[in-house]
Amino acid sequence: MKKIIVLLLLFLVFIIGFLPVRDPDFGWHYRCGEQFLTTGQLCLSNNFSYFLPDYKSFYTGHLYDILLALAYNQGGFQLISIIAAAILALSAYLFLKLVNENNIIGIFGFFITFFLSNNVFYLGLRPQILSYLLFLLVLLILKRQNKKEFFMIPALFIFCTNFHIGFFIGLVPLFFYVLHKRNLSSAVVFLLSLFSTLINPFGILVYKEIFNHALSPLNLMIAEWVRPVFWQMILIICLGLSALIKILVTKPLSLFGLLLVLFFSLLGLLAQRNFPYFYAVFFYIILRDVKFNLNHLHSLAAPLLAGIIIFVAIIGLPKTIESNTSWQTHCDYGAGVSSYPCQAIQKYPQLSGNVFANYEWGGFLIWKKPGIKVFVDGRMPAWKDENDNSPYQVYLEIMQAKNNWNEKLKIIKTDYLLIAGGTFLDLKLQKDPKKYGWVEKYRDNISVIYIKSH
Numbered sequence: 001m002k003k004i005i006v007l008l009l010l011f012l013v014f015i016i017g018f019l020p021v022r023d024p025d026f027g028w029h030y031r032c033g034e035q036f037l038t039t040g041q042l043c044l045s046n047n048f049s050y051f052l053p054d055y056k057s058f059y060t061g062h063l064y065d066i067l068l069a070l071a072y073n074q075g076g077f078q079l080i081s082i083i084a085a086a087i088l089a090l091s092a093y094l095f096l097k098l099v100n101e102n103n104i105i106g107i108f109g110f111f112i113t114f115f116l117s118n119n120v121f122y123l124g125l126r127p128q129i130l131s132y133l134l135f136l137l138v139l140l141i142l143k144r145q146n147k148k149e150f151f152m153i154p155a156l157f158i159f160c161t162n163f164h165i166g167f168f169i170g171l172v173p174l175f176f177y178v179l180h181k182r183n184l185s186s187a188v189v190f191l192l193s194l195f196s197t198l199i200n201p202f203g204i205l206v207y208k209e210i211f212n213h214a215l216s217p218l219n220l221m222i223a224e225w226v227r228p229v230f231w232q233m234i235l236i237i238c239l240g241l242s243a244l245i246k247i248l249v250t251k252p253l254s255l256f257g258l259l260l261v262l263f264f265s266l267l268g269l270l271a272q273r274n275f276p277y278f279y280a281v282f283f284y285i286i287l288r289d290v291k292f293n294l295n296h297l298h299s300l301a302a303p304l305l306a307g308i309i310i311f312v313a314i315i316g317l318p319k320t321i322e323s324n325t326s327w328q329t330h331c332d333y334g335a336g337v338s339s340y341p342c343q344a345i346q347k348y349p350q351l352s353g354n355v356f357a358n359y360e361w362g363g364f365l366i367w368k369k370p371g372i373k374v375f376v377d378g379r380m381p382a383w384k385d386e387n388d389n390s391p392y393q394v395y396l397e398i399m400q401a402k403n404n405w406n407e408k409l410k411i412i413k414t415d416y417l418l419i420a421g422g423t424f425l426d427l428k429l430q431k432d433p434k435k436y437g438w439v440e441k442y443r444d445n446i447s448v449i450y451i452k453s454h
Contacts, residue, residue, distance in 0.1 A: 006096065008305040009107050010089045015312050016114070017088030019124040020323035021077045022334055024360045025378035026068070027367030029061070029127075033069025036062070042201055048366045050354040050373040051391055051412055055383055058202040058209040063162045064127045077324035084125035087133055088114075094136040095280065098143060099287035109283040116235075117275035119224050131166030132276050138170045139284060142177050142256075150185075154192035161197045161206070168197070168210055169277060173260060180256035209382070216382040221392045224273040233269060236278060240265035243285040257285050340364045341418060341447035348442045348449055353415030358447075359395055361418070375414070401428040406436050417450040 023029075032043035042062050046055050071079045092110050099106040114121060120128055137156070141149045153174065160167045174193060178186045198204055218225035228236065243261045247254055260281045268278030323329045331342035338360050345351060345368060355372045357365055362377025375398075380391040398405040401424050409417075417438065419426055426448055433440050433450060442449040 005107075005305065006093075008309065009096070009110075010092055012305055012309045012312065013092040013110070013114075014085045014089040015309055015316065017085035017121070018081050018317065018320050019084060019122060020320050020333070021080050021124045021330070022323075023123045023126050023363075024334075025126075025363045026334075027363035027365070028377055028379060029065045029068050029363070030072055031366050031370070032062070033065035033067070034073075036066050037069055037073075044201060046379075048373060049362075049375060049377060049380065049391075050414075051375050051394070052380070052383060052385060053373075057379060057383065058205040059165055059379065060162050060167075060200045060202065060206050060209075061127050061164050062201065063159070064130065064164060068125070077330070078321070080125050081320055081324055084129065087125070087129055088121065091129070091133050091136055094133070094140050095283075098136060098140050098280070099283050100289075106283070106287060109279075109287060113276060113279040113283065116232075116279060119272050120276055127164035128166060128273070130160070131164045131169055132280075134160045134167065134170045135173070135277055136280060139173055139280070142173060143284075143288070147185075150189060153189055154196040157193045157196040158199050161200050165206065165209060165213070168207075171197070172263060173256075176256050176259040176263070179259065180254070212384070213382045216390060218381055219271060221381050221390065225271045228269060228272055228275075232272070232275075236265060236268045239282050240268075240278075243282050246286060261285060334364070338420070339446050343444050344418060344442055344447045344449055345369055347444075351416055351418065351449065354413055355416045355418050356398065356409060356414045357418040358399075358420055359392060365418070372416075375412075398425065400424045410437075415452055418447060419450075420446065421448045 028048060031048070036042055043065065046053055046057065067083075068080065071083055075082075095110045095113070096106045099109055120126075120132075134156070138153065141153060157167060157170065160170065171190075171193060174190050178190045197206065200206055202209075219227055227233075240261055243265075244258070247257045247261065264274070264278045264281040267274040323333060327342070331340045334340050338358070341357075341361055341364075345365075351369060352372055354375070355365065355369075356375040359376055359378075362374045365372060365374050366377060376391045376395045383391050385391065385394065394408065397403050398408060399419070405425070417425070417429075421443060429436060429438055429440070429450055430448075434453060437453050438450040439453045440448065441451050
């Protein structure tokens with residue numbers, strides 16, 4: 001019965017995780033992957049934007065880009081959603097193993113984690129969920145203390161470093177484990193793992209990119225980087241304290257658990273994108289080595305899960321399939337929080353050159369209009385210009401028509417503006433575009449196109 005419940009749980013997670021592709025960064029990830037598949041060259045230079053064209057980013061994610069391009073070429077958005085659902089189901093399996101698989105409370109723990117961290121998961125397949133999978137796998141290996149598995153960790157980091165820059169999160173519990181064990185074998189595995197992360201196209205420079213992200217005010221620019229709201233902060237503090245109390249009253253005292261809770265509680269308080277890591281640590285600490293006599297619930301769990309699966313499948317599957325197969329639906333909802341300018345690029349095919357567009361549309365335009373270069377996209381928030389400003393900050397100043405916005409557009413040789421209608425910049429230009437050297441060429445209910453006048 002317990003195996004049936006676990007299988008039903010994983011199937012339910014798969015159904016819930018079968019989400020539409022709504023990652024605004026899909027476009028540039030796909031173009032990078034397709035570039036490798038057609039030319040054998042990785043995306044090592046800034047080939048997609050005309051702002052900071054010579055900027056060198058040391059972002060590792062090439063394996064993810066290649067996987068994404070292969071999946072899309074073979075099965076479109078539908079296959080990408082299937083892969084995302086499978087990764088999430090695998091994460092659920094590792095989560096159950098981590099908190100004791102035979103504990104039915106672990107089922108509720110994973111769903112609580114999923115729904116409280118929905119801002120990370122709701123966009124479908126993203127490299128972030130692969131970093132989460134790595135994190136759970138490292139924690140599980142450390143818990144099991146199997147020597148063969150333990151010495152496989154360095155090889156795991158070679159793979160994961162080239163999937164997402166968030167690989168370093170997996171190094172944190174490994175480092176805490178070394179401090180806890182203080183033996184030669186754990187230190188060797190950590191050092192080998194650290195060395196393994198250098199096996200990437202940029203070598204040690206990947207840590208410069210991590211450092212740039214850590215110092216950039218991403219919480220002011222990107223939604224998932226914002227700090228928790230008040231109730232979320234209170235919840236993290238209360239749960240973190242309860243986990244600390246459990247550690248302190250359990251003998252012998254676990255330095256490993258203590259460091260995990262302190263570090264990931266702080267991480268959760270810093271940004272919403274860190275929620276999955278915090279909740280995984282919380283349930284790991286609270287539920288490990290704890291047995292609940294809930295055998296009487298097993299007979300109810302199977303039919304309950306089966307009923308939920310049917311309900312969720314009826315409600316969710318058609319929506320995902322429609323979004324993945326209907327281009328119009330993808331245009332309307334594909335950016336997660338906004339629509340894409342599909343109608344504009346279809347009805348105004350002469351769009352070319354350097355195009356200043358909405359930040360959320362950057363990846364989409366890189367994908368669908370390979371002949372143009374955009375101003376900014378999802379690769380660039382942590383980059384710095386010559387004034388130590390983020391491209392996203394410069395973008396906002398232009399969109400809000402501030403601080404010599406038009407001069408900036410002229411200096412960087414902008415040919416077109418493709419922006420959402422009703423924005424500050426659009427309202428500024430709409431009354432008298434010629435005054436600023438622009439001419440309106442196209443407008444619909446989503447976007448407007450201005451061309452530089454000569």
